[in-house]
Amino acid sequence: MSYMKGDLLTKTRKLVKGLAKTEPLWLKPMLKAPPVVFPRSDGKVKPICLPEDVYVNKFYQKNPESKYEDPIKLTSFSPIPARVFAGRVLELKEHGVREEEAISIADMEYRGERKSKKQAHKRLRKIAHDLGKRPSPNPYPSAMKEIQAEERPHVRDRFFNPQILEIAMRLKEERAADMRERFGGR
Known part of the structure; x- marks a missing residue:
């Protein structure tokens, strides 16, 4: 059913009309009162502009x-x-x-x-x-100083956190193995 265009109602109607499917019980009431169809957007999102x-x-x-x-x-x-x-x-x-x-x-x-x-x-x-x-x-602190103050614990953490050190060692080993593989042992 994915190759057909339209919503569930039109797809089901086409299948029933083509005798590919038996008519379900909900089709007639749904045809009398179809669901609301929302307008499609043209794909362009308009920017929100405030007066200020x-x-x-x-x-x-x-x-x-x-x-x-x-x-x-x-x-x-x-x-x-x-x-x-x-x-x-x-x-x-x-x-x-x-x-x-x-x-x-x-x-x-x-x-x-x-x-x-x-x-x-x-x-x-x-x-x-x-x-x-x-x-x-x-x-009124400097914005750059505020950002640096927020990042400072993470920068220090990279030198002392054993998990980060282990990841760094693994990356170094992988890089060295990759280089050996590329250049053959030179």
Whole structure:
């Protein structure tokens, strides 16, 4: 039945009409009330565009270092700065502010907030240093440093984990055997 085109109903109808199959009990009721046929897609998936995407892209053009921040932090409830910026621009535009002014105001607010957080963190580090305690983590760490911090245990693990060392030794042996096989013992 795989060579015939159509759904189960049309295939069964063709088989019954061609006397290749006896008419099943469910065929007549199914012909009276056929199942819903969903429209087929043309194979092109349309990208999802949100109204703030234009402003997110403008934010990334102004602040390219922010591109490396994780766009979806599953452990956080706060949105990324680019989405906050875009939301603020849309909010200002709703209140009647022109687009250029809205972008500049949102950018000023973003830079001011970032600067104040950095200064507050600097003060906290100084206080922690004076008290001899460990300082709190940086509110705006480098995205590359965050990624490296996540990867660091795995990088160290490759030198000390016996399972990984065993896999590496097996791969070396297989590679050496392959080379011997190719070049014959030279």
